[in-house]
Amino acid sequence: MKKKQTLILLLICFSSIFISLFVGSYRASPGEVVDLLWTKLTFGDLSRFSVLLQTAILDVRLPRIAVVFLVGMTLSASGVVFQATFQNPLVSDHVLGVSNGAAFGAALALLLGLEMIVVQAFAFIFGIIAVLITWGISKSYNRSSNLTLVLSGIITGGFFSALVSFIKSVADPLDKMPAIVFWLMGSFARVSKSDLLFSIIFMGIPLFFIFLVRWRINVLAMGEEDAKALGMDTGRFRFVLIILCTTATACAVSLSGVVGWVGLVIPHVARILIGPDHKVLIPTSLALGGSYLLLMDDLAKSIITSEISIGILTSLIGAPFFAYLLRKGTGWK
Amino acid sequence: MKYRKLSRVLVCAVLGLVFLTAQAVAAQRVFVDMLGNSVTIPTPDKIERVGVLTSPQVQIMYIIGQQDKLVAMTQSQYRFKLFEKFYPDQANISAPRKQAADMNIEALLASKPQFCIGSSMDMDLVDKATRIPTVRIDTQDDPARVFETRKNEVTMFGEIFGAQDRAKAYCDYLDKTINQLKEKTTSISDGKKLKVYLGFNPDHLTTYGGDTFMQYQIEAAGLINAASGIKSAGGREGGLATVSMENILMWNPDILIIDNGTVDAIKADSKWANINAVKNNKIFILPVGGFIWNRPSAESAVLLPTWLAMNAYPDLFKETNIKDEIKRYWKDIIGFELSDEDVNSILTPPQFTGGGQGAGK
Numbered sequence: 001m002k003k004k005q006t007l008i009l010l011l012i013c014f015s016s017i018f019i020s021l022f023v024g025s026y027r028a029s030p031g032e033v034v035d036l037l038w039t040k041l042t043f044g045d046l047s048r049f050s051v052l053l054q055t056a057i058l059d060v061r062l063p064r065i066a067v068v069f070l071v072g073m074t075l076s077a078s079g080v081v082f083q084a085t086f087q088n089p090l091v092s093d094h095v096l097g098v099s100n101g102a103a104f105g106a107a108l109a110l111l112l113g114l115e116m117i118v119v120q121a122f123a124f125i126f127g128i129i130a131v132l133i134t135w136g137i138s139k140s141y142n143r144s145s146n147l148t149l150v151l152s153g154i155i156t157g158g159f160f161s162a163l164v165s166f167i168k169s170v171a172d173p174l175d176k177m178p179a180i181v182f183w184l185m186g187s188f189a190r191v192s193k194s195d196l197l198f199s200i201i202f203m204g205i206p207l208f209f210i211f212l213v214r215w216r217i218n219v220l221a222m223g224e225e226d227a228k229a230l231g232m233d234t235g236r237f238r239f240v241l242i243i244l245c246t247t248a249t250a251c252a253v254s255l256s257g258v259v260g261w262v263g264l265v266i267p268h269v270a271r272i273l274i275g276p277d278h279k280v281l282i283p284t285s286l287a288l289g290g291s292y293l294l295l296m297d298d299l300a301k302s303i304i305t306s307e308i309s310i311g312i313l314t315s316l317i318g319a320p321f322f323a324y325l326l327r328k329g330t331g332w333k
Numbered sequence: 334m335k336y337r338k339l340s341r342v343l344v345c346a347v348l349g350l351v352f353l354t355a356q357a358v359a360a361q362r363v364f365v366d367m368l369g370n371s372v373t374i375p376t377p378d379k380i381e382r383v384g385v386l387t388s389p390q391v392q393i394m395y396i397i398g399q400q401d402k403l404v405a406m407t408q409s410q411y412r413f414k415l416f417e418k419f420y421p422d423q424a425n426i427s428a429p430r431k432q433a434a435d436m437n438i439e440a441l442l443a444s445k446p447q448f449c450i451g452s453s454m455d456m457d458l459v460d461k462a463t464r465i466p467t468v469r470i471d472t473q474d475d476p477a478r479v480f481e482t483r484k485n486e487v488t489m490f491g492e493i494f495g496a497q498d499r500a501k502a503y504c505d506y507l508d509k510t511i512n513q514l515k516e517k518t519t520s521i522s523d524g525k526k527l528k529v530y531l532g533f534n535p536d537h538l539t540t541y542g543g544d545t546f547m548q549y550q551i552e553a554a555g556l557i558n559a560a561s562g563i564k565s566a567g568g569r570e571g572g573l574a575t576v577s578m579e580n581i582l583m584w585n586p587d588i589l590i591i592d593n594g595t596v597d598a599i600k601a602d603s604k605w606a607n608i609n610a611v612k613n614n615k616i617f618i619l620p621v622g623g624f625i626w627n628r629p630s631a632e633s634a635v636l637l638p639t640w641l642a643m644n645a646y647p648d649l650f651k652e653t654n655i656k657d658e659i660k661r662y663w664k665d666i667i668g669f670e671l672s673d674e675d676v677n678s679i680l681t682p683p684q685f686t687g688g689g690q691g692a693g694k
Contacts, residue, residue, distance in 0.1 A: 306574035330457030
C-alpha cells in the first residue's frame with residue numbers, strides 16, 4: 001500500500017470520528033466537548049463539568065462512536081472476505097444466515113420479556129447457531145462446494161426468517177410486537193459503555209486477525225483449484241476466516257439489529273477505488289466501512305428530532321448507490 | 334320441466350327474502366358513526382350480537398354495561414383478566430382480530446355479529462370480505478382533543494346500544510377528574526412543574542413526543558413531558574418514537590415511568606444514575622388495568638393523569654390515595670368492586686403476560 005493511500009484512509013477515519021464527536025442530542029458546544037475530552041485525556045480535574053455532560057459524552061457518545069465504527073468495519077470486511085471466499089460478488093455479511101439467526105434470537109428474547117443484555121446474548125448465540133446449521137447442511141451433501149454453502153445459507157436464512165415472522169405473529173401486539181419491530185429495524189441508540197468490552201473481544205480481535213492475514217485472502221479469491229495447483233490447501237484457512245467473520249458479524253448484529261447493504265456496497269466501492277488486491281482492499285474496506293456507518297449514524301441521530309433507524313438509512317442510501325455503482329462497473333474480476 | 338321447477342324455487346326464495354328484509358328493516362335504523370358514515374344497524378332493543386374489533390375500545394362495552402352483547406373482539410382483550418374475573422364469559426368470546434389489519438374473516442363470520450365496531454383499517458377488511466355492517470371510530474382526531482375523543486367514543490357506543498346514561502356517567506366522571514386535577518395543580522407555577530419521561534420497551538428508549546395524545550394526558554396531570562420536543566411522524570393516536578440516552582441525559586427528567594424491567598436495574602445502571610428521577614427515587618412502573626395505560630383508552634384518560642399527578646405531587650393529594658381512586662373508577666363507571674389484590678395487580682402488573690394469547694375459542 002502506498003504511503004499516500006494510507007494517509008488518505010487515516011484522514012477519512014479521523015475526520016469521520018472527529019465530526020461524530022459533536023453530533024448527538026445532548027446539547028454541548030464543540031468547545032465544551034473538546035475541553036472535556038482534553039481534561040479526561042490529561043487526567044485533569046473533571047469536577048467543573050456537570051455529571052450529566054460527562055455521562056452523555058464519555059459513557060454514551062464516545063462508546064457509541066467506537067461501537068458504530070467497529071460494526072461498520074465488521075460488516076464491510078466480512079463482505080470482502082465472503083465475496084472472496086465464495087468467489088461471488090453478490091454475497092455479503094448475511095450470506096450464511098447470521099443476521100436471520102440473530103434476529104430470531106433477539107425476537108425470542110423480547111417475546112419472553114427478557115432484559116436487554118439477554119436479548120443481546122440471544123442474538124449473538126443464535127447468529128452463530130444459524131451459521132453452524134448452514135455449515136452442517138452443506139457438509140451433509142456428498143460434494144461440498146462454495147455453491148452448496150451459499151445455498152445452505154439461503155435455506156437457513158429462510159428458515160430463521162420464517163421463525164421471526166412466527167414470533168411476530170404470536171407476540172402481544174400491544175407491547176411485545178413494537179419492541180421486536182423496533183429492534184429489527186436496527187439502531188445504535190441503545191449502545192453504551194457497557195457494550196465496549198464485548199465489541200472489542202468479538203469484533204476487534206477477529207478484525208485484527210483478518211487484517212494480519214489479508215494477503216492470503218488473494219489465494220482464496222483465485223478459486224480452490226488454482227490454489228491447489230499452486231500447492232496450497234485452502235480448506236482450513238477458509239474455515240478459520242468464516243469463523244472469524246461469523247463471530248464478528250453476530251456480535252455486530254446483536255448490538256445494532258440488522259443494518260443492511262454495508263457489506264455489499266462498501267467492498268465494491270473499495271474495489272473500484274483501489275483494485276482487487278486484498279492486501280490493500282481489506283484496509284480500505286475497513287476504513288471506508290467504519291467511516292461510512294459512522295456518518296450514517298450521525299445522520300440517524302440528527303435528521304429528525306427522534307432517532308431514525310440506521311437500517312432504514314443504509315438501505316435507502318445504499319441501494320440506490322449500489323445501482324449507480326453497477327452502471328460504472330463493479331471492479332470485480 | 335326443469336325450468337319450471339327452478340322458477341318455482343326462485344319465486345319462493347325471492348318472496349322469503351322480501352319477507353325477511355321487511356322484518357329486519359322494521360328493527361333497523363340509519364346510524365352516523367364518528368367518521369360521518371351512515372350505516373344501517375339494528376335498533377338498540379334488537380341488538381344481541383356485536384363485534385368490537387379495536388383493542389382499546391373493547392372496555393367501552395363494560396363501561397356502558399353491554400358486555401353480554403360481545404360476540405367478537407380483539408385477541409389482546411384476553412390479557413385483561415380483571416374483566417374476566419367479573420364477567421367469566423369473556424374467556425369464551427371469539428377473537429377474530431389478532432392485531433391491526435390481521436383479521437380472521439371466517440372466525441368473524443362464525444361469531445355471527447349483527448354489526449362490527451372498529452377503526453377504518455380493520456373495518457375496511459370486514460367490508461371487503463363480508464356484508465356485516467361496520468361502524469367506525471375516529472383514530473385520526475387531533476391529539477390535543479384526546480379527552481374529547483374519548484368522550485365521543487363512549488357517547489357513540491352509548492347511542493348505539495341505547496345506554497346514554499352510562500355513557501354520560503363516564504363523560505361526567507372524566508370531566509370532573511380532569512377539572513379536579515387542574516384545580517389541584519394550578520397552584521404550581523410553570524417553573525415548578527416536574528418533568529416526566531415515559532420510557533417504553535426493554536431499553537426504555539421508546540416514548541411519546543409532543544405531537545401525540547400523551548402530551549396532553551401528561552399536561553392534564555400538571556406535568557411536563559420531557560420528550561415534548563420530539564416530533565413523531567406517526568403523531569395522532571400512535572406516534573411512538575425512539576430517542577437516545579443523550580436525549581434523556583439532556584432532559585434530566587424528575588420522574589421516570591417504565592413498562593419493562595425493574596427499578597433496581599435502572600438504579601444499578603451508571604448511565605441513569607445521575608438523572609434526577611433516579612437520584613430522588615422517583616421511578617415508577619406503568620400500571621396495566623383494563624388496558625395498558627400507555628395507549629389512548631377510556632380508562633387511562635381518567636386514571637393515568639390521576640396516577641401521574643399523585644406520584645409527582647404527593648403533598649397535594651394527602652387526603653386521597655391512588656388505590657381508592659382506582660377502586661372508585663371501577664365501581665362507579667364499570668360497576669365492578671375491585672379487591673385490594675385486584676388493585677395491586679393493576680399497580681404492579683405481572684411482567685410476563687404470556688404474549689397476549691388467551692384461552693378463547
